[in-house]
Amino acid sequence: MEARTPIEQAASRRSPDEQRGFEREQVAAHYEHDPEIFSLVLDSQLAYSTGIYLHDDDDLETAQRRKFAHFRNLLQIKPGEKVLDVGCGWGSVMLNLAAGTDGVFHGITLSERQRDVLLERAEARGLSDRITVDLTHVEDLDLAAESVDAVIFCGSIVHMHNREAVHRRVGDILRPGGRLLISDCYFPTEPRGPRDSNATDYILSKAMGYCRLMSLPEELELIGRAGLDVRLVEDMTGSYVRTVADWIDNIRRNRARIEALAPGFARLLQCYMTVGRTSFARRTALEYMILAAKGHADTAPKHWAVTDAR
Numbered sequence: 001m002e003a004r005t006p007i008e009q010a011a012s013r014r015s016p017d018e019q020r021g022f023e024r025e026q027v028a029a030h031y032e033h034d035p036e037i038f039s040l041v042l043d044s045q046l047a048y049s050t051g052i053y054l055h056d057d058d059d060l061e062t063a064q065r066r067k068f069a070h071f072r073n074l075l076q077i078k079p080g081e082k083v084l085d086v087g088c089g090w091g092s093v094m095l096n097l098a099a100g101t102d103g104v105f106h107g108i109t110l111s112e113r114q115r116d117v118l119l120e121r122a123e124a125r126g127l128s129d130r131i132t133v134d135l136t137h138v139e140d141l142d143l144a145a146e147s148v149d150a151v152i153f154c155g156s157i158v159h160m161h162n163r164e165a166v167h168r169r170v171g172d173i174l175r176p177g178g179r180l181l182i183s184d185c186y187f188p189t190e191p192r193g194p195r196d197s198n199a200t201d202y203i204l205s206k207a208m209g210y211c212r213l214m215s216l217p218e219e220l221e222l223i224g225r226a227g228l229d230v231r232l233v234e235d236m237t238g239s240y241v242r243t244v245a246d247w248i249d250n251i252r253r254n255r256a257r258i259e260a261l262a263p264g265f266a267r268l269l270q271c272y273m274t275v276g277r278t279s280f281a282r283r284t285a286l287e288y289m290i291l292a293a294k295g296h297a298d299t300a301p302k303h304w305a306v307t308d309a310r
């Protein structure tokens with residue numbers, strides 16, 4: 001797989017163990033900031049990933065709610081099914097899926113603070129008996145082969161360098177009929193601008209710790225090589241532009257309060273999001289949702305298209 005950015009090239013020179021250690025430290029640093037800051041930027045569920053906008057007057061809450069409903073529809077989680085949420089954040093996706101299904105959920109994150117907030121939120125909603133959260137890197141997960149029914153990476157796989165190893169692991173732990181759902185950022189196959197600019201490095205490295213944007217065909221290839229069939233790909237680039245614009249508006253509104261909690265962090269967030277929003281608006285970066293299944297998934301969604309959950 002081609003290393004496109006300076007930060008990826010540096011990662012390629014590390015051993016897999018060293019890179020795992022690097023990600024554990026550098027990526028976690030972003031998410032270890034005071035959760036109150038993120039509550040001043042994100043929606044009420046603390047979703048740190050794209051919403052789905054269908055109408056001109058959709059707001060962030062509506063777009064994130066529509067995303068949760070769409071995931072429920074795509075994953076068709078049956079009672080007792082085991083769902084692994086890799087990069088669960090403060091629990092936006094997991095808590096909503098747990099409330100809307102009778103599945104059993106296992107989240108992993110690199111941030112201790114996120115884990116603690118998620119466990120508190122699960123307790124407050126009476127969902128603790130169906131939710132566990134571990135502080136672990138995905139490559140360190142110790143799960144038996146064919147022990148999981150669905151795996152979700154929502155805004156998280158971009159932080160992982162060794163994607164081939166990650167997909168191999170997913171292919172191994174999924175049961176036949178199991179589903180994989182990814183929502184994340186990609187580079188277009190043909191570059192539409194420099195990928196080694198200071199602005200790109202600022203986002204991928206300084207702001208977020210470590211990010212690797214592959215092209216969509218590269219990710220699909222790895223999914224296929226792990227033994228899964230790609231069932232659906234949706235372009236969410238327009239929705240991501242609007243999601244980030246709404247986050248930037250919230251930062252502007254709450255700038256003084258964020259600065260009081262972590263001096264300099266409002267500026268970092270606003271800078272990286274403004275550069276990111278421009279890249280997605282110009283389509284020099286793209287956002288996709290991918291659904292794949294291992295073998296024959298008898299739980300195919302009834303409706304493939306995004307539904308209007310307003």
Ligand SMILES: C[S@@+](CC[C@H](N)C(=O)[O-])C[C@H]1O[C@@H](n2cnc3c(N)ncnc32)[C@H](O)[C@@H]1O
Nearest residue numbers: 047048049087088089109110137138155156159
């Ligand atoms: C942008 S947040 C997305 C959170 C959540 N999925 C959402 O949509 O609200 C990225 C998450 O991925 C987690 N993460 C990144 N790399 C990881 C890794 N290698 N193993 C486990 N979690 C990881 C981070 O700790 C963080 O919780």
